[in-house]
Amino acid sequence: MKRALVSVSDKKNLVPFVSKLAKYGFEIISTGGTKRVLEEAGIETVSVESVTGFPEILDGRVKTLNPFIHGGLLGRRDLPEHVATMEKLHIKPIDLVCVNLYPFKETIEKPDVDLETAIENIDIGGPSMLRSAAKNFHDVTVVVDTADYASIIKEIDEQGETSLETRAKLSAKVFRHTAAYDTLIATYLSEQVGVEAPEKLTLTYELEDTMRYGENSHQKAWFYHDVLPKEYSIANADQLHGKKLSYNNIKDADAAIRIAREFSEPTVVALKHMNPCGIGRADKLEQAWDLAYKADPISIFGGVIVLNRKVDLNTAEKMHKLFLEIIIAPAFDDDAYEVLAKKKNLRLLTLNFAKKDELMKKELVSVMGGVLVQEQDVLQEDPQKWEVVTQTAPTQTQLQTLLFAWKAVKHTKSNAIVIADQNRTLGIGAGQPNRIDSTKIAVKHAHGFINDETVMASDAFFPMDDCVQYAAEHGIKAIVQPGGSIRDKDSIAMADKYGISMVTTGIRHFRH
Structure with missing residues (x-):
């Protein structure tokens, strides 16, 4: 008789x-809450303790x-010495493991979780069983994802067992799963003890979507999101x-919401190719x-x-007149x-702006x-x-405008120059190999709108x-810049x- 060990936290399906499995003649070994659920459903089980x-x-x-348990998982059926050892010690093979983790x-x-509770939810036995079964995939089918239940049953129903190819794929999935699980634990505990630059950088992300293509049509691309x-x-x-x-949509949208995060008053950010092309507030x-x-x-x-x-x-009617790729807002009125x-391809997204100031992770x-x-x-x-x-100090109005321009230039690709009045950007020069070219581009765009309240940020x-x-x-009439050049005096003298x-x-605020 084949044997299956089943112990899961997620009991879906x-x-x-x-x-x-029981219908196909598997003896079911189980423990704890999983055993109770199976027995309540009328499925006969054997306790881990009895094994x-x-x-x-x-x-x-x-x-x-x-x-x-682990002898039954790791013992190779094709090695006579393994088989002999298992028989001598009365270790029975386990042919299928279905485990998901704490x-x-x-x-x-959970916002109020304490360290002790977190530690008690670190699974030890589960990953150990998964890894043992996954290592011995030539003989053992290992299941960690509820999404695989149906295909496994279908294969057993049609072929009497899972194929080696299937078992190998399931094995690889297990090691991805346990690696991600361990990464989450390592990251959490490192943050708890204040490790800023770990000697091993462990990262884990989950597949969100497969892109039609990347930056260009000949490039494959995928979007993964942070686990948290x-x-x-x-x-x-x-x-x-x-x-x-698309891939480029996501990059642009990310850049745009970073800019919007800077402002609390009613503000609209227009962005093109990772650079703002217009920011207005009112x-x-x-x-x-x-x-x-x-x-x-x-x-x-x-x-x-x-x-x-x-x-x-x-506002919606005015935007509707233009071809736009994406509009992001906290919400939309029904009529808006x-x-x-009406434009079927226009992407409309909502985002929780109330959380714009939450602590950011490293990038x-x-x-x-x-x-x-x-x-x-x-x-x-x-x-x-x-x-x-x-010698000349900015007026209070100019100072407020300088701050507005400074927030805008912070999110413009360097070398970056922004010219602005009190409530909008007038000209933006971005990404040029030298600063004077960025300045000329910004001035060109601002031409005809420059007045006594117009400022520039670098x-x-x-x-x-x-x-x-x-x-x-x-x-x-006023300029804001970091300072720090060995030739600052020349620029100051020119301003004077x-x-x-x-x-x-x-x-x-370099942004490369």
Whole structure:
């Protein structure tokens, strides 16, 4: 008679699966709550204790860690010496293992969980059985995923047993599963004891979707989400309408919500190819949209829009006139949704903006042969710590506008220059190999809108005074930049020459 050991935390679809195994002549070994559920369903089981001859001890911490279990899993049927040893010691083979693990993830997701409770939900016996069975996949079928129940039963029903190919695939899945489980534990415990830079970086993600393609149509791509994703993330957004998000959509949407996170007043962010093309803020959302649109009515075409307030009908009707890829907001009024949903491909997403300030995890960037890890740039700006370095000081209004521009330039690809007035960006120069070219691009876009309240922000210091001169000659009245160049005095002198104010922050915001 074949034997199956069944011990699961997730009992979904368990009874139909095990009843089929019993029908096919498997003796069912089980323990604890799993045994009770099976017996209540009328399925005859054998206790683990009767197999091991040893009682469950230490509050259930030790019950399957026994040679009669692991010998039955690891013994190779094709090696005479293994078979002889098993017969000598009265160890019977176990042919199928169905185990899923203590709910560690679900436990640590609870906001009030304590360390002791988390530790008690670390499974030891389960991963041990899974690994033993997976190692011996030539002889043992190992099941860790309830989604595999039906296909396993189908294969046994049609062939009398699982194939070696199936057992090998199930084995690989087990090692992925236990690796992810251990990673979650390692990450949690490392955070508990304050390990900032572990000597081993263990990461685990879950497949969210298979992309149609990556950055380009010839590249395959997949979207994996964090096992414990933050609520304010694209991974946790709800898509209400439109076609599937693409690889580039996800990257752009992520960049856009990072910008929107900076603002609390009604704000609209328009983004194109990882750079903002317009940011507008106002007392009402519709006005904020008008400002963001006017910032660059050309680049916004095909862009990603993030609005940090519920979308109303008037704002929706204005957006409906344009071709847009994605609109993200906390919610949509029913009539606003009805208007926007007329475009079948337009992606409409909702996101929990109330969680925008939750503690961010470190971010990763892949490079050939490795990965870079850093904290997210979520520094809270404090203009009170900025230093006025010119003879002319900014007005209070200019200072508020400088802060607005500084938040915008923080999320623009370096070298980055942003020109803005009090409530919107006017010109953005991004990603140029030199700063003066970024300045010229920003000034060009802002042409015709520059007035006495117009300011400029630079994400890093000015290596020369040419950017300041160019800005001043084109009407800029105040500048914010980190400072720190060995030629800061040249830029300061140039600002003084034109009578404009300049403040330094002491902090740069490179975004590569």
